[in-house]
Amino acid sequence: MKVVAAACLVCLLGLASAARDLGTRPNMAVNPTHVKLVNEDLRSTWKAGESAFFQDKTFEEAKAMMGTRLDGDHTSDPIMTFDHIDDGEIPTEFDARTNWPGLIHPIRNQERCGSCWAFGAVESLADRFAIATNATSPVLSPEDLVSCDELSLGCSGGLVNLAWRYLEKEGAVTEKCFEYMAGDGHVPPCYIKIHGRCDSAEPLVKYKSKNYYRLSTVEDIQKAIMTGGPVEAGFLVHQSFFAYQSGVYSRAWWDFSDLVAGGHAIKIIGWGVENKVPYWLIANSWGPAWGLDGYFKIKRGVNECFIEETVYGGDPDLNHLA
Numbered sequence: 001m002k003v004v005a006a007a008c009l010v011c012l013l014g015l016a017s018a019a020r021d022l023g024t025r026p027n028m029a030v031n032p033t034h035v036k037l038v039n040e041d042l043r044s045t046w047k048a049g050e051s052a053f054f055q056d057k058t059f060e061e062a063k064a065m066m067g068t069r070l071d072g073d074h075t076s077d078p079i080m081t082f083d084h085i086d087d088g089e090i091p092t093e094f095d096a097r098t099n100w101p102g103l104i105h106p107i108r109n110q111e112r113c114g115s116c117w118a119f120g121a122v123e124s125l126a127d128r129f130a131i132a133t134n135a136t137s138p139v140l141s142p143e144d145l146v147s148c149d150e151l152s153l154g155c156s157g158g159l160v161n162l163a164w165r166y167l168e169k170e171g172a173v174t175e176k177c178f179e180y181m182a183g184d185g186h187v188p189p190c191y192i193k194i195h196g197r198c199d200s201a202e203p204l205v206k207y208k209s210k211n212y213y214r215l216s217t218v219e220d221i222q223k224a225i226m227t228g229g230p231v232e233a234g235f236l237v238h239q240s241f242f243a244y245q246s247g248v249y250s251r252a253w254w255d256f257s258d259l260v261a262g263g264h265a266i267k268i269i270g271w272g273v274e275n276k277v278p279y280w281l282i283a284n285s286w287g288p289a290w291g292l293d294g295y296f297k298i299k300r301g302v303n304e305c306f307i308e309e310t311v312y313g314g315d316p317d318l319n320h321l322a
């Protein structure tokens, strides 16, 4: 018996390593064959590789984290334009972190929950509060939206415009008031609503957005960021994106429809040009070990992966500051 079991273990290990050597782990989030294809392609504007964040995740698991629906109805959302700012005033490069030192909040980690829609929204609003007051502002609670926004589906997803509607109507409490707990994929009940107080000794303060609006052109997205701070955007993730490490991302030629992972929401903090390729500079919510210290760049001006189609922001309601 022992010999058979040992022999089987050896053959299983052998098969597993053979599969790894051939690069055939198509069910993992980061496919080694894809990494090789990207890095060996001379026309590629970005580098691919493994990351700790996706090391233990299958493609199906990673797909479940793509919690932003991009098929929502945007027609009734107000559109904000910045016609009073001349296009010529838009700088070639802009980084909110250097423009407003110390006021942009650090990279966060949504973990195993499709809550990107909530992270992108509260992170943008928190930065906007800090910028509007020229003072550091508290980290805001994605858990508030994940647990309490009844129009969204918690870890199973949400819509960018509905997240902003919630921030306008209800506002978000601070992270210290209602800490992020949904990282394991389980959504806790809405503590602040049930008990009328924080899930800690903190005072209950809601950070609200006075309004919310959609930004419908590249220039308006840029003007909104350079005047008020970061904005939230949704885009369509293909499998190659999981392997992003550096450079300016654009969808790979082999990213066919079976490799579409789903909608993902993030925070745009600036833009620039790298090796003549214009890009958006973006904060992701997959922890600081993924991508460029948690950030990434994606092609700008060509609606890459629909990144310029679902962009929202709002102005912080300073009357609701404690």
Ligand SMILES: *[C@@H]1O[C@H](CO)[C@@H](O)[C@H](O)[C@H]1NC(C)=O
Pocket (backbone or CB within 6 Å): 134
């Ligand atoms: C913002 O605060 C910083 C540091 O306190 C100060 O140096 C700067 O002048 C302020 N900026 C504005 C626009 O008030």
